[in-house]
Amino acid sequence: MKRKQFRIWLLLLSVGAIFAACEGPQGPAGLNGTDGTNGIDGVDGADGNATCMSCHAGDTRENIQAQFSMSVHSSGINAVDYAGGRASCARCHSHQGFVQYANNGEVLGDITNPTAWECATCHGLHKTMEAVDYALRLDDPVKPIFNPEITMDLKGHSNLCANCHQSRRAEPNTTNPGEETFAITSSHYGPHHGAQANVVAGMGFAEIAGSVAYPTAGESKHLNQASCVGCHMAPFDSEEGEGGHSWKPSLLACNTCHDAELTDFNYGGVRTDVMAKLEELRDQLITLGVVAGNDTDGYHPVVGTYPMKQAQAFFNWVGLEEDRSFGAHNPKYVKALLQNSIEAMAAEIDKLP
Ligand code: HEC
Ligand code: HEC
Ligand code: HEC
Ligand code: HEC
Ligand code: HEC
Ligand code: HEC
Structure with missing residues (x-):
């Protein structure tokens, strides 16, 4: 049915005329016509x-x-x-x-x-029928759920992804600005399982002050040179089964752009470093009583009221854990969030009696 509609489209285009639909009873099909002449070149020369x-x-x-x-x-x-x-x-x-x-x-x-x-x-x-028109339902920059007053631009087709792969909540200090404490009221509290677009765009996490400066939102190289489709939908690599419509991030894309010969995503050891920092922050939050759990059953927040910075650090930890790129989505932003959260939690632990 769909293929048929498409062939009719092509036929109409190559003949170069659109016939009005005719409602009468259908007669027997006629013989195939001879091929038409080639259509004139389109805007892009093809x-x-x-x-x-x-x-x-x-x-x-x-x-x-x-x-x-x-x-x-x-x-x-x-x-x-x-x-x-x-x-x-x-x-x-x-x-x-x-x-x-x-x-x-x-x-x-x-x-x-x-x-x-x-x-x-x-x-x-399709909207325009040009070669770049992939007929995507949505590809405009999104108004992020964490703050619908602003725009989050994942660039072109990657905006489609951002409609879903984004945080569903603002960080604690944006929700309750300036308050000294924050109540975590559910063991599911956090930005939601896949806030990848916020990480790539570099916005929406808790920017606790610390020794590492936060990069300006929207300026990361991975956002501007690759974004979601650049890594997850790079031309399909049939050897590794990555890219294209598998959405598995493409190692070939990393290697091509970085002119490297990586065999995994651990470029420059950043992945190892981020994993270690995520564990360190989690263990600090356990010491502070904000997080409970173990490797077998998983980790979750403990319902309760905490100093604002602890709730913010928890938000960063769970959001970056569930991002699951271990830094690849935005190495500089992730490093700043984790390092500054860790420093702030070390100071909180020092205050414990
Ligand atoms: C850049 C890739 C691309 C190009 C080039 C392209 N299309 Fe499409 N088109 C799609 C995608 C993707 C869809 C939606 C998914 C599908 O049905 O394959 C679609 C859907 C359609 C549909 C709806 C099909 C249906 O089954 O309902 C029609 C009709 C169509 N295209 C016609 C055209 C015509 C005519 C051209 C050339 C002028 C064209 N397309 C060029 C990617 C493209
Ligand atoms: C989750 C969203 C999503 C789904 C589901 C999806 N696509 Fe796509 N598709 C995209 C995006 C985004 C692009 C543009 C990728 C880019 O910019 O490189 C694309 C590109 C395309 C293209 C043009 C480029 C190419 O890869 O050849 C075609 C054709 C296409 N899709 C067909 C399909 C068909 C057929 C299906 C179902 C089997 C499908 N898509 C399912 C998001 C989707
Ligand atoms: C309609 C919402 C929606 C859109 C649009 C969407 N995703 Fe997803 N995506 C999801 C959900 C929900 C899951 C989890 C599915 C599950 O676990 O059952 C998911 C899973 C994934 C995964 C996990 C691995 C896998 O095998 O699929 C990746 C990677 C991913 N999405 C990337 C993307 C990218 C890149 C885009 C844009 C081209 C995109 N998604 C568009 C909602 C969406
Ligand atoms: C703004 C988009 C969005 C909304 C709204 C949303 N989710 Fe999700 N949810 C996602 C995405 C995207 C993923 C998958 C992320 C990934 O795989 O990284 C996900 C994953 C999940 C998962 C984890 C599945 C797994 O992979 O184990 C659960 C559970 C879930 N959502 C429940 C809910 C419930 C319940 C609601 C409504 C109360 C909801 N979500 C509303 C985007 C959304
Ligand atoms: C620089 C390349 C790059 C960009 C840009 C990128 N990703 Fe990723 N993504 C990765 C890598 C690498 C992983 C980790 C994969 C792994 O460990 O197997 C990942 C993991 C994920 C996962 C978890 C997949 C899983 O199976 O656990 C989702 C979902 C995802 N990315 C979605 C997105 C979305 C949505 C965007 C755009 C907002 C995006 N990514 C942009 C490289 C990228
Ligand atoms: C289209 C180009 C492009 C793609 C694709 C790409 N990157 Fe990058 N990446 C860059 C640029 C540009 C930088 C910034 C270079 C710099 O600052 O040294 C960068 C920086 C990084 C950094 C930070 C390096 C550091 O030491 O701070 C890591 C880690 C990284 N990329 C990993 C990856 C991984 C893993 C993939 C594949 C999943 C990938 N990149 C895909 C262009 C790309």
Whole structure:
């Protein structure tokens, strides 16, 4: 059905005329006509059909299907059952919810039969028919949930991702500015499981003062030269099974841009360093009684009221832990957040009786 619609489109374009739809009963199909002459060159200098087929050819689509089947997006294994139907969660947790959000700016109500991502979750209709028009439902910079007064620009197609992969909460001192304490009222407290866009953009975490200066939001090299699609959707690398519509970050992309020969994501040892700092901060928060748990059962915040800085440091720890890039998303910002949080928590521990 969809392929058929597309072929009709192509036919209309190559003949160069649009016929009005005709409502009468259909007669038997006629013989195939002879091929038309080539269309005139499009704006980018390529023939209309060649441009269309570069994305729409059957094998392109089949390859993309195969990549897509590797991704958690296509199974929605964790995301859909639990949260895909709930009106307050569905914009990020199901196909139906995201499409409603993209069309209406909100989800209208609970969804009775939510399903996982499909091609048409992210792709809608072309706007311009140019080669850069991927028919993405949303690719404008987002108004981040943590502060809808400002704009968070992940650059081009990566803005699609930011609609979902963002913090759902402001950091404690933005929520309750200037207060000395902050109440953590739930063992799920935090920015939500995937605040990657905030990390890449360098905004929305708790900028506790300390020895490392915070980089200016929006200026990181990874944001401006790669962003989400530059690393996660780099041309599919069939050897490693990374990039494209698998969304697995592409080591080839790191190596190409860095002119390196890495065999893992630990460029310059930054990943090891970030992992060590995350553990150090977590252990400090355990000492302060803000976090409880162990490696087997996981770690969670202890419901209670804490000095503001401790709540902020917790927000940074859990948000960067759940970001799961271990620094790759924005090495300078992550390093500043962790180092300054660790220094502040060392001072808090010194105050303990
Ligand atoms: C840069 C890649 C790209 C180019 C170039 C492109 N398309 Fe698309 N097009 C897409 C994507 C992605 C979708 C949505 C997902 C899908 O159906 O493949 C889409 C959807 C469509 C649809 C809706 C299909 C459906 O099944 O409902 C039509 C019609 C269409 N394109 C026509 C064209 C025509 C005509 C051209 C050439 C003028 C063209 N496209 C060029 C990527 C492209
Ligand atoms: C602004 C978008 C957004 C909203 C709204 C949202 N989530 Fe999520 N949620 C995400 C993203 C993105 C992930 C996955 C992040 C990742 O894998 O890094 C996620 C992951 C989760 C997970 C963890 C799944 C796992 O991987 O183990 C749970 C549980 C969850 N969300 C529950 C909820 C519930 C319940 C609601 C509504 C009360 C909700 N979410 C609303 C974006 C959102
Ligand atoms: C989670 C969102 C998402 C889903 C689901 C998705 N795409 Fe895409 N797709 C994108 C984005 C973003 C780009 C642009 C990537 C870029 O800028 O490099 C893209 C690019 C494309 C392109 C053009 C470039 C290329 O890779 O050849 C085609 C064609 C396409 N998608 C088809 C599909 C098809 C077919 C499916 C379903 C099997 C699908 N997409 C599912 C987000 C999505
Ligand atoms: C409609 C909301 C939504 C959009 C749009 C979206 N994601 Fe996701 N993404 C999620 C959720 C929710 C999960 C967790 C799925 C689960 O665990 O079941 C997820 C999972 C992931 C994962 C985990 C690994 C995997 O195998 O899939 C990566 C990486 C990812 N997304 C990157 C991206 C990128 C890059 C984009 C933009 C091109 C994007 N996502 C667009 C909501 C979204
Ligand atoms: C500089 C390259 C780069 C950029 C830019 C980037 N990522 Fe990542 N991302 C990574 C790496 C590397 C990992 C860690 C993967 C691992 O450890 O297996 C990762 C991890 C993730 C994960 C967790 C995946 C998992 O399976 O645990 C998600 C979700 C994700 N990124 C989404 C995004 C989104 C959304 C954006 C844009 C806002 C983005 N990333 C930008 C490289 C990048
Ligand atoms: C499109 C280009 C591009 C891509 C793709 C890219 N990077 Fe980078 N990366 C840069 C630039 C530019 C810098 C800043 C260089 C500097 O300051 O020395 C940087 C800096 C870094 C740093 C900080 C280095 C330090 O010592 O502070 C790390 C770590 C890093 N990248 C890892 C990665 C990883 C891992 C990937 C792949 C997942 C990746 N990069 C993909 C361009 C890129």
